[in-house]
Amino acid sequence: MIKGLGGIGDMAKMMKAAKEMQDKMTQVQEDLNRITVTGESGAGLVKATCTAKGELTALDIDPSIFVPTEKEVVEDLILAAIKEAQRAAEDRMQSEMARVTEGLGLPAGFKSPF
Template sequence: MFKGLGGIGDMSKMMKAAKDMQDRMQQMQADMDKITVTGESGAGLVKATATAKGELTSLDIDPSIFQPSEKEVVEDLILAAIKDAQRKAQDKMQSEMSRITQELGLPADMKLPF
């Protein structure tokens, strides 16, 4: 009856898919604040814990490394643990983004808005 209006249903599907994606992205962002990763250096002598968004939440340093002559080594270990935690947080974020794009049937290499 309305031959020229066949695309309206497709537009409705696209709008629903966009809303679903937006809802999932918001939920994922909230979840990333709750997920933590731990980076280590010096065979576990220094551990840095961060949220999956990369916010550092704690630092654990084994007391055996506190010697004045080892100041630079300790600083390097702390920096390495923080960088490891941040890298793991970034990997986790990308993994979650990839999972969501697959669930929504989007191309794996599609860049989402973060």
């Protein structure tokens, strides 16, 4: 604490810590847009790629599964791959956020508003 200023020194310290945290969170948000994860289904016949924020960026489908009578199977495989990629994205986002917020004394399972 700065002598003669009462709690103002502590307040300045808290404001600095809040600014650092905000900067870290901004960086994590930018990183989440660059990190990609992939979900697969049908033993790799269908692959979906998402950013760690859950935005679908690519879909790779092995042409061998395009059999007209198997349309519903193909649709199910596509949905399964996308869901797996989104689940992986959520896990990665939580991991990245936990890395930034560790040591802040936040309750377990805290969901960031970012």
